[in-house]
Structures are given as C-alpha cells and as structure tokens.
Amino acid sequence: MNKDTTFSIRIASSDLDTIRKKAKQARMSQSDYVTRCCLGRQVVVIEDLKETAKQLRAIGGSLNRLTVLANMGRVEIANLDGLARELARVSTALREIQERGRWNR
Numbered sequence: 001m002n003k004d005t006t007f008s009i010r011i012a013s014s015d016l017d018t019i020r021k022k023a024k025q026a027r028m029s030q031s032d033y034v035t036r037c038c039l040g041r042q043v044v045v046i047e048d049l050k051e052t053a054k055q056l057r058a059i060g061g062s063l064n065r066l067t068v069l070a071n072m073g074r075v076e077i078a079n080l081d082g083l084a085r086e087l088a089r090v091s092t093a094l095r096e097i098q099e100r101g102r103w104n105r
Contacts, residue, residue, distance in 0.1 A: 044100060
C-alpha cells in the first residue's frame with residue numbers, strides 16, 4: 001500500500017514509548033504498527049520462529065538424504081512416505097503460522 005498522507009496526533013510520551021517498543025518487538029515500523037492496530041488487525045509476534053524453522057529445515061534435509069539412500073537401495077526405511085507427508089504437513093503449518101504473523105501485524 002502506498003503511504004501518501006501524513007497523520008499527526010498528540011500522545012503521551014509514555015504511550016509513545018510503549019508503541020515504539022511494541023513496534024520494535026513486532027519488527028515493524030511505528031507507522032505500520034499503529035495503522036494495523038487502528039484498523040483492527042491483530043498484531044502477532046511469534047518468538048523463536050527462526051530457530052524452529054531452522055530445525056525444521058534440518059529435519060527436512062535429513063529426510064531428503066534418507067530418501068536418496070533408500071531410493072539407491074542402500075537403506076530400507078519403513079513408512080518413509082508417511083514420514084515425508086507428516087514433515088510436509090508440519091512445514092505447511094509452520095509457514096501458515098509465519099504468514100499469519102507477518103500479515104496480521
């Protein structure tokens with residue numbers, strides 16, 4: 001959305017400090033934070049999502065290596081397809097949570 005208008009308000013310095021802290025915590029500009037809050041959009045901050053995503057990528061990489069070895073006939077793994085589907089489900093859920101957090105701020 002193009003920001004083409006300025007809107008000024010008077011606010012208590014303590015309230016401004018709170019807005020600044022919350023915008024920073026949400027990794028948003030003060031303008032975006034206040035706009036989303038005023039328009040009734042929920043601001044969601046998901047802590048430690050980066051580490052969770054990193055772990056999920058590592059699991060996916062391990063699963064991929066196991067899949068390659070299984071396809072080569074070097075490893076026999078029971079229910080590998082079910083595990084791959086479960087990993088895909090978890091990955092999709094994580095992406096949805098991340099997107100909700102990004103767009104609901």
